[in-house]
Amino acid sequence: MRYYLLFFLLAFISCKTEPDKKAVEIVNTTQETLEKGETHQTLDGLLGQLFEDVQLEQVFPDSKTFVDCIAKRPYSEIKIAYEQESDSANFDLKAFVLENFELPETISLDFKTDKSKSAAEHVVSLWPVLTRVSDAKNEGSTLIPLPEPYIVPGGRFREVYYWDSYFTMLGLAESGEFELIDDMLENFAHLIETVGHIPNGNRTYYITRSQPPFFSQMVALLAESRGDSIYTKYRVALRKEYDFWMDGKETTNTPVYHCVATPLGIMNRYFDRGTSPREESYREDYNQVQKVNGGEKMYSDLRSGAESGWDYSSRWFANGKSIETIITTDIIPVDLNALLYGLETVLLKCYPEDIELKKILEESMANRKKFLNEFCWNASEGMYEDFNWVKEKQTGEPSLAMTFPLFFNMASQEQADSIAEYIKNNFLKPGGVVTTLKNTGEQWDAPNGWAPLQWMTIVGLENYGHEELANTIAQRWVKLNEKVYANTGKFVEKYNVEDMSLDAGGGEYPVQDGFGWSNGVYLALKAKINKK
Template sequence: MRYFLAFLFLLFVSCKTETNQKAETSTSSEHFVSQPNKGVQPPDVLLGSLFIDVQLQEVFPDSKTFVDCTAKYPYEEIRVKYNTEKKKEGFDLKQFVASHFDIPPSVSSDFKSDPNKSAVEHVKVLWPVLKRESDSNQEGSTLIPLPKPYIVPGGRFREVYYWDSYFTMLGLVESGEFELIGNMLDNFAHLIETVGHIPNGNRTYYITRSQPPFFAQMVKLLAKEKGDTIYTKYKEALKKEYEFWMDGRMATNQPIRHCVNTPNGIVNRYYDSGDTPRQESYREDFFQIQKLAGGKKMYRDLRSGAESGWDYTSRWFANKKDIETIETTDIIPVDLNALLYGLEEVLTVCYADDAAYVAALKTSMANRATFLDTYCWNAKEGIYEDFNWVRQQRTGVQSLAMVYPLYFKMTSQIQADAVAGYIKEHFLKPGGVVTTLNNTGEQWDAPNGWAPLQWMTIIGLENYGHHDLARTIAERWVALNEKVYRNTGKFVEKYNVEDMGLEAGGGEYPLQDGFGWSNGVYLALKSHLEKK
């Protein structure tokens, strides 16, 4: 039956692949400018040629710095003045920017840790450093104001980030910061109501995409402490979040936005609605596409890779090693569909009195589980892999996305046992579990480990009785975090789990300290180990 369904899917998709590729591909080499969404103007639209010149001439080493600057004068005034002054002899672009914009600081980079404090004490002291109060009117800024306090990751990440926040909240639970968790949930509900979804972060340049949908798990986390009234409070926001991801469920002969139609019903992919260089990485994206004579399809794949949170990884590369072969929108990811299964499960609780809606949700949940077992399960290796719907085959990239079906309890004991065995043999390293088995130089590949994936792996394994392996991973990750803290006084964004004496590398920017989700997962695992 499995092979028959696979054959049906091949027939189903083959007629649409060429049409879809033509629709999403362009080879234009113009200086792209993004399109505003819901009336919010991003910085490249507001500043025009000034934005392009600042980014391409590398006024700042990090492209994100300029998009986070605050204009001292109205954008229109700055743009007109620039277009006049840049024609004058001796014009200095850096000086012009410095006189017309306030440069943002990095968060927590200058925070001096107390060597006499334990790692646990350090993290709890750091929460106020990473906390932002409710935002006032942000005239001249790309920041989307939030009505209540929130935690930022740290370093160059000066705003709230969607999926980071769930793992940060794990630590806030251990610190007793339930009011702050509630405030952050209120902020996310506010974004869903005003923007239409939870953006990558609360910046105007992020509104074309979201991030892995953990909002339902955040609600579930607070409900565990405060009771089922939390589900009632956020049920409408949760439903709107679901509608965002399922907008496109009418897809038939080709995907629409996040939705791909299959013989098992609608499943989902990552999909950024923009097809231009990311404003916060404009120079990197622009020159990358110019070098390859790429176009809108590649811009969208880069953006969609950012929506996945795994930016970047061999999971999205056709040849498993080079970003030049990125094809994110062609891939149906294991983790995203498991997360949406989890969202649907929470919605069945929120709308338990709506029998028809609950029945539809449960059908979709069953369809997702069947899809993963039919198309993503590698029986030979005993693992889940992402599925490329264009090529009609699994991607062949082994990654920790395989643990998400275990986390959401949507797989069998036999399959979970196989995944556990594979992780123990291939992914377990001295400092925890490695992200993928491919060493590409990208930050979401070997030798790096990330806090959120340690947590998802540990809980997924525990859900199926693999307590010893889960404990080993937790102990090794905690030990690595504490070793780095002793040596540097910092918690950082990512860690090298293969060689505990080396820093993690890769990515488009230097290693960041702070760091929200590392802090949160550390506190949660430290407590978790003490209770076992």
């Protein structure tokens, strides 16, 4: 760890308490200007006081309901009407909202499970239910229209989600739905071209952030079936995706957006460009920040935690226990930097003729591997941990993020053997692998298991010859999925892997059914097991 002193000097120069000035130029209360000149406005800016009143007075139990409503007339007219009518003694806020907005649908709510079908047959029958056709533009909706069909997760998640989609595609591939996979890639390429990146989901309120960058892995998945022409087809979009995550790479001392300068070059963090409550979780964020007088830095960290996909987990908490201490932007995550290594690997396939790009990518890949091994490798425990660049030390929070370097073949065999042993002794549970070792009440902590992390762990272990442990995890997860399906007729968003008699819990909303990535990973793992 000989670089720690230099790392400390770099970290100390940068601001520890307030988001950097460049990063706060774009906030979710302002109009977002897109690359092609298109614009999207967010509801808090369009509706003003009405938006805040609806969310803080909890007109709907779920904060996401209102931001997904469709306005029945122009927002400007609704805003003026509210200003004129809201002072009336008998004014009814909920009645006003219902008069001016259409409530959103809940995906798969009315779907009737045929219990005579096996779990696999049930999942296949859900694909049409979860498929949305191409979108028509609607000025009264927060939905960003997509030109091709796509799969949504289900329940309250009525739009496409970035990293969910890769794991959903695993199941689509098993179902032979390659046209739909290509359609979804077209949609993501469209978002990169028009928005400048792939947002968390295709909603205007998600536009200030992305999610774990799995687009390159989606392209690689389709290329397995269609051949290397797929790399050529999507290489421009992949290059722009990379440029988005590396925006700010020229910095030499202060973090800019997703980029943090380290003694080993640029590493990446999760970073949402907004500094106010998330619109879809407005009340939750507002109350949380007010409770501890957290300010813009805390809003940034909450939003960035949402970009990580792990919203929320002890990984992002300074004390490892409470969301009140969230510090997402202070952390260089193992999984994100492994994913960007994977993106760099795919870009090498996309641009074999570009010698200069090849040099840049190979240097960055070498730096990422070295950084993970020198700053994130916990030699005493034998696993990878996230790195707090402000405190210039590891976070001390073990999580399944440690498996991402295995998925992308970044670890040595000795390291992989150590991680396998650590997972077997600490993370392996009756229903699969648990997300972290702490039960904080947050949904990305114990006792919950999540489909994407089962897949990353299983494939990562297989890459290094740990077939028996990988197969054990796969069989336990599939058995749990099938048990819940037999009891409820549903596939759900997350599962309790420690006590298979209990439902998963935690988070800002009830457990959702549907469910895209659980369906996809189940089919892919079932196929793996059947081949053994």
